[in-house]
Amino acid sequence: MxxxxxxxxxxxxxxxxxxxxxxxxxxxxxxxxxxxxxxxxxxxxxxxxxxxxxxxxxxxxxxxxxxxxxxxxxxxxxxxxxDWQMLDRDLLALRLEIGPEHSFATDLLALRQAIEPAAAAAAAQFQDKAAIAVIAGAFAEMEAASHDRKRFVDPDLRFHKAILAASGNEFMMAFGAMIEAGLAAFITISLRHTEAPAPSVPLHHNILKAIEAADPDAARTAMETLLSRTKSNINQDLA
Amino acid sequence: MxxxxxxxxxxxxxxxxxxxxxxxxxxxxxxxxxxxxxxxxxxxxxxxxxxxxxxxxxxxxxxxxxxxxxxxxxxxxxxxxxDWQMLDRDLLALRLEIGPEHSFATDLLALRQAIEPAAAAAAAQFQDKAAIAVIAGAFAEMEAASHDRKRFVDPDLRFHKAILAASGNEFMMAFGAMIEAGLAAFITISLRHTEAPAPSVPLHHNILKAIEAADPDAARTAMETLLSRTKSNINQDLA
DNA sequence: TAATGCTTTATGTCTGACATAAACGCAATC
DNA sequence: GATTGCGTTTATGTCAGACATAAAGCATTA
Structure with a gap:
């Protein structure tokens, strides 16, 4: 054998x-x-x-x-x-392995655009101080890595997950795997896009500030702005 | 034994x-x-x-x-x-059996308020004629059952699922179980709330019309209006 | 103290057998 | 001819006992 x-x-x-x-x-x-x-x-x-x-x-x-x-x-x-549990961690990971099609990245982003602004607004309203501190901690690491595309990924992911956790909504917390897959798909598809992540830092900062200031509308808007920018980056890379 | x-x-x-x-x-x-x-x-x-x-x-x-x-x-x-797959069909069904707490219903509704307006807008944009016909069919049955609270539930659920399907986003289609659980939780919690579903019919109609008219903003707004009404119904029943 | 090796133990895998129910084909019937 | 009824077949469902494997815990030792 x-x-x-x-x-x-x-x-x-x-x-x-x-x-x-x-x-x-x-x-x-x-x-x-x-x-x-x-x-x-x-x-x-x-x-x-x-x-x-x-x-x-x-x-x-x-x-x-x-x-x-x-x-x-x-x-x-x-x-x-x-009937497939499309948002299941393992299934998302498998589809990344298989090779994410364009619709995979764009559909996931559309979902992020629906969930994350709502989560940011909820976090601003809910005001869980400990959870907000986690967001702030992740942001600090993002700043420190703002010129290193590779090191930036990890705190970026933690930043977005921390917002879900701070929303106080147990169902929103279940979207960590989706964000992870969305970021990974974006990275896979836009490999050429090697510019430093620095430009996105102030956009993230706006989100953090709005949540700390307990301003749901501002938090929602700031998150929408960030994700729109991601969307245009994807479209640009596919062009 | x-x-x-x-x-x-x-x-x-x-x-x-x-x-x-x-x-x-x-x-x-x-x-x-x-x-x-x-x-x-x-x-x-x-x-x-x-x-x-x-x-x-x-x-x-x-x-x-x-x-x-x-x-x-x-x-x-x-x-x-x-790490739990909170939106899994079986887990949602189990929690309904166990007995939905208030936060279960309200958190699910908050998620619906994030997803469904986006799905309605996407459906209006995507313009899948066959899928839109399914929405229209479900709406017709809702109208016919508008004075029978029990018969109303089934076409209501189909209406919302059909919108997810018409969004053209395969991840949004995965939220059927969530809507089902959300509706069921609402019914369980607001048993006393026995008024006929008639008032919600025109609200649903507005959504359908906007999708057929290929007007994403109107579709989003109409869905937001419907879900706000559901939310105030829940709060009213808990008061 | 820290590194090493033995033992224990709970999960992981294998084998072969039997139980169960639903699909299928055949025959009797209307 | 279409339909109903009934065994037969077959693939999943369950069982029992055995061995494999790896990691945790402990004792031993440098």
């Missing part, structure tokens, strides 16, 4: 988690279109060189994410796209 | 799906707080009167929803709330 000789190989991964990833990837890429039937569990087990137990655990994961539905005798079929 | 004599009983359900529901419910209710350890798989199996296989498949489901994390030797622990 063919087996990996050393650990850091491109060898075929095994285990339920890997099977789940590979199956999910195949479904996301359209290899198994909605309504179609997956191979039976036994056949999948031989395909992946694993036991039926592991295959079943992998299928359970996909089922929990709304990708598939198993029924006795009928087999396991792919559910319609409308 | 105590066993159900007839099928429609309150007997303890068995099977991986039931175990997953009961464990998820326990976690959501705070019986196993974040960072805490769940009982081992073998102990869970005896607790639920099932095999370790079924327990493991149930745990896989919860893991896919971000509720738990299993590590060798260390056991299975509850992840921080920020």
């Amino acid at each position: 063919f087996r990996a000789m050393h650990s850091d190989d491109t060898a075929v991964e095994t285990g339920a988690a890997a099977i789940a990833r590979r199956l999910a990837s195949a479904i996301l890429r359209g290899q198994y279109p909605p309504q179609s039937l997956l191979p039976g569990e036994i056949e999948l087990a031989t395909q992946f060189g694993a036991s039926r137990t592991s295959v079943r655990e992998a299928l359970k994961s996909l089922s929990a994410k709304g990708l598939i539905l198993s029924r006795k005798k009928a087999g396991t079929s792919v559910r319609p796209r409308a | 105590f066993r159900a004599m007839h099928s429609d009983d309150t007997a303890v359900e068995t099977g991986a799906a039931a175990i997953a529901r009961r464990l998820a419910s326990a976690i959501l209710r705070g019986q196993y707080p974040p960072q805490s350890l769940l009982p081992g798989e073998i102990e869970l199996a005896t607790q639920f009167g099932a095999s370790r296989t079924s327990v493991r498949e149930a745990l896989k489901s919860l893991s896919a929803k971000g509720l738990i994390l299993s590590r060798k030797k260390a056991g299975t622990s509850v992840r921080p709330r920020a």
Whole structure:
């Protein structure tokens, strides 16, 4: 049999988690279109060189994410796209791996434009001092890294997540993965766009100031401004 | 042993799906707080009167929803709330079963106020004729049921889902479950509020007209108006 | 004190078997 | 001919017991 000789190989991964990833990837890429039937569990087990137990655990994961539905005798079929948990962390990460299309980046940005201004306004209203301090801390690190595109990414992400957390709305807090994927897609697509992130620093500062000043409308507007700029950057890079 | 004599009983359900529901419910209710350890798989199996296989498949489901994390030797622990896939269909449904708190309804409504106006505007811009026809169809049924609070719910839900579908944004389409839970929570909380839904019909009509007229701003405004009214209804009922 | 190695333990995987229910085909019937 | 009813088939669902694996905890040692 063919087996990996050393650990850091491109060898075929095994285990339920890997099977789940590979199956999910195949479904996301359209290899198994909605309504179609997956191979039976036994056949999948031989395909992946694993036991039926592991295959079943992998299928359970996909089922929990709304990708598939198993029924006795009928087999396991792919559910319609409308049922997929599109904002699931793992699914978003997978789509980034597969290679984000343009609509992936633009649709995610449109969603950010709906959520984040509302979250910023809510944070300005809610006035959770500890959470606002986290925003301020992230902003300080952004300033410090404002001339290093690579180091900038991490505090930038933390800044936006901290605003979600400060909104006081538990459902808005669930969009961290979406922002992460949105930023990553933006970076992937606009690789040429190597200008330093410095210009966006004052835009972020305006958001922070408005939240600290307990001014919801200003916070909403400032966030809208920042995201509009991101949008025009994307469009510019696609041109 | 105590066993159900007839099928429609309150007997303890068995099977991986039931175990997953009961464990998820326990976690959501705070019986196993974040960072805490769940009982081992073998102990869970005896607790639920099932095999370790079924327990493991149930745990896989919860893991896919971000509720738990299993590590060798260390056991299975509850992840921080920020990692939970709060907008997951099943989790939302579970929280409705458990009994929606007030913050559940109000937080969901705040999210709707962020998403749906944007979706309506996008639908007005995108102009997918077939999808818009679906909205119109749902609206016609709403009109027909405008004096029957019970019959009104279903086309109402379809109306809002159809707008998400017409937005042309695949991520916005993923919020159907959220709207469903939001409506259900509203109904649960405002049971006393038995007035006929007739007053909301013209508000819905305004949204439809704006989308058909390809007027994004009007569509956004009309949706905002409708949701503000819903919000004041909730506040009124809680007073 | 800190590094090392052994033991323990809970999850991870495998195997083979049986249970269950829904789809299918066939036959009897209207 | 269309339909109903009933076994048969088959793929998922569950079970049991065993072994693999890796990380945590402890004891030992430099």
